[in-house]
Amino acid sequence: MIGYAFMGRAHSQAWRVAPRFFDLPLEPRMGLLVGRNEAAATAAAGRxxxxxxxxxxRRVVERDDVDLVDICTPGDTHAEIAAAALRAGKHVLVEKPMANSVAEAEAMVAAAEDARGSGARAMVGFTYRRVPAVALARQLVAEGRIGQVRQVRAQYLQDWLADDEAPLSWRLDKDRAGSGALGDIGAHIVDLTEFVTGERYVGVSGMLETFVHERPTAGSSDGLSSTAGTGRGRVTVDDAAAFTARLSGGGTAVLEATRVAWGRKNAMRFEISGSTGTLAFDFEEMNILHHYDASTPACDGGFRRILVTESDHPYIAAWWPPGHGLGYEHGFTHQAVDLVEAIAGGHDPAPSFADGLHVQQVLAAVERSSTAQGAFTAVGD
Incomplete structure (x- = not known):
């Protein structure tokens, strides 16, 4: 595993826990942790x-005893590391967004295609797909329980940058992060709503906004340049993104991602309305899925609250008795399980690098649309 901060901790717990709760066809061995600061990396490895x-x-991908490389670094490093690992015949898991640009994502897809012949597999870490209630939502849509998808509404709201004096970090540097709220959390709701609906976004009309253009560098360990003499540095990414979109099946969507919404810590929500019903999910109640069945008589109609903790719900059988909910970290465990099973079964895991490229194309279309004052922009053009 390369990197050991927030995502590195989450991935590490997943690799530890997965073989202890799931009957895996292969057992992950946590061999090497990679970090530029040896002392800090050693302390992290011990924990x-x-x-x-x-x-x-680079030395890691050359080792014969490394089978899989898990990339938990900032986005500007993903393409180089992933391509090198795949060329060396390693399986690769890379955190989202897959890359900082469409060109980088295309190069990663090409590397994955070339490596497939040697048996190497590649996956992007969109872990919210593995929340049981989300996986159940996908299953219900596929079964036709809401009919033809007509409208998607999705939000991802955070507030960790709502304070104008929140310090600068690598996530606010376009060269390292690629984009701001759009790529950091907007990528999640793009992938998630496509996953649940089984459709893809084909065009967008978007708007990006940066509200705070300079932030203090104090407390930042990222080495970002500051404005001389002021202790402040320039923010080069968006604080918030909002866009409408057209789905491949003809439906419409409204999506919003922001890191400046006071009071919202990790509020990821979606509501999908079809011709015969609606599904609604809010990650702040991650074990609950709401379903409205339009065939129910109006006199006793309403949203039905599904507690997604039964053993026949996705992933749940390996965990606790009904009613004992799961948490944020379990999605990462399910991701590890799915990747190991795909590797053992000799098939491509999902989401693939091709899926990650598509998300990158959606993000790029939103950026182009915003630059063009919200003009409708086809995805992939």
């Missing part, structure tokens, strides 16, 4: 359960 430490990822 997180990694056997060895390395400071140069």
């Amino acid at each position: 997180l359960g990694w056997a060895e430490v390395e400071t140069d990822w």
